[in-house]
Amino acid sequence: MLKDTRTFDKGGPLFDRLRTLMGNGVVTCPHQDHRRQRRLLQPAFRPSRLAERADLLGEEAEAVCREWEAGRQVDISAAMMALTTRVISRVLFSDSLDTGTAAEVRQCLAAIVHGLFVRTVVPIDALFRVPTPANRRYRRAVERTHAIIDAAIAERRRGDPRDDLLGTLLQATHGDGAEPAVTAQEVHDQLVSLLLAGTESTALCLASAFSLLAQNPEAERRLHAEVDAVLPGGRRPGPDDLPRLVHTRAVVTETLRHSPPGWLFTRVTTRETEFAGCRLPRGATVLYSPYLLHHDPAWFPDPGRFLPDRWLPGPGAAGAHGALIPFATGSRTCIGEAFAMAEATVALATVAGRWRLRHVPGPVEPPRPGATLGPRSLVMICESRARVPVGTALHTGSRAPGATQASRVQASRMSGDSGVDDA
Structure with missing residues (x-):
């Protein structure tokens, strides 16, 4: 099904909602538009660019x-979201988004993801036109995200060219004779699509990894x-280190x-x-779940166990990769x-070189499925590790280990809720 995109095109309730949100970008566009869009964006994701980043x-x-403190509780979900928002912002816009704007983008994305799942599973548009607090939050978040993108584009048009994805897209608006020029709306849609797709999924993966570890x-x-062997002294991973972080990548x-x-x-x-x-008629919706396939014991023995060794080099890993999607x-x-x-591997190695993260006492809450799956309010306790990089301060405050950063945790819990009652 996934390899026959002419017959099984992107569509259905989720993508209908995503197209309203993202426009006709590379994530949501139909089959006939995809090849051209992917060819336009591909240079930004080549291996050579990956090494540079x-x-x-x-x-x-x-x-x-850097500012975590030994014995303190940290909202890991929020921290990973902050990380991935900053990373994708720099890839798309270089330094066009200041710290405050990047934080605003992060808050908007949390509100969007919160409302998106409900809008996907409840096929009653009138429900979401009612001016409830949640509907207003969702609309404001969508409008503000689009406004931030438009402001970044306008600022760049007035300034100097930059070697980032926005620069690539703006250059394509002039056309090269071989392909039609990219429109201003296409520039906007691609940036919105990549910003949304490149932020939450990686943040949830990292939060899940720390919880599972x-x-x-x-x-x-x-x-x-x-990590201690490959990155002695807690130094940052470089491009030459990525192939050596074999177990770290297996954890991801x-x-x-x-x-x-x-x-x-x-x-x-x-x-x-x-x-x-x-026999399926034209226009039939086919639903599929990577989660269910990944937990099929025919492909992954003992699927409920977290076993990074499955992916260490060997014939077993090569066979399992075919069922991993x-x-x-x-x-x-x-x-x-x-x-x-690469982003998840570098982040995992960097944090693990400095900190050991522990769950707070009590049962570990399972991830709540929404538009995406993962822990949206994961709070963990920091323990400093022996190998700490020179110049990295380890703080030991007087607050008791059980104390929480209540406001941040509560905000994260609200942003992760996907209940229909809050629609």
Whole structure:
């Protein structure tokens, strides 16, 4: 199904809502538009650009945990969202978004994701036109996100060209003779699409990874041993270090198998066809779940266990990769797959080189499914590790280990709620 995009095109309730939000960008566009759009964006995600951005990834990962204090509780969900928002903002806009605007984008994205799932599963548009507080929050977040994008585009048009994705898109508006010029609306839609797609999924993956590591001490021990060996003294990972962080990458891959942020998707048939022994008419919606496939014991023995060793080099890992689809597959594979894997690997190694994260006492709340899957209010306790980079301050405050940063945690809990009663 995923490899036959002419017959099974992107569509269904989720993508109908996403098109309203994102426009006709690379994430949501129909089959006939996809090849041109992907060719336009592909240079920004080539391996050579990935190597150039390794320092950027490490810098942002180091910054997000620099002010943590031993014994304190940290909202890991919010911290990872802050990290991925800053990273994708720099990839798209360089430094066009200041710290305050980036924080505003993060708040808007949380409100959008909060409202998106409800709008997908409840097919009653009139319900969302009622001026309830939640509906107003969602509309304001959408409007503000689009306004921030438009302001960044306008500022760049007045300034000097920059070597970022916005610069690539603006250059394409002039056309090159071989392809028609990109329109101003297309520039806007691509930026909105990549901003939304490149932020929450990676943040949820990282939050899930830290939660799963805290529940699996042997996997955590092996991660720390590798990080200490590859990055002595807690230095930042560079492009040459990524191939050596084998177990770290396996932790990321196993997290995407165990708790894939994109857990439920749809496709729509463009013609009458036969699929899995069923005759489907044109316009039929097909629902599929990476989560269910990733927990099929036929492909992944003992699927409920968190086992990063599944992905260490060997014939077993090679076979399992065929059933792993956190980024989809075929021609509509996520354009940012390699970037997202590198970002998560660098962030995990950077944080793990400095901190051990522990769950607060009590049961660990399972992730709540929404438009995406993952912990949206994960609070953990920081423990400093022995190997700390020179110049990184470790604070030991007087607050008791059980104290919480209540306002931040509460805000995160609200942004993660997906209840219909709050629609």
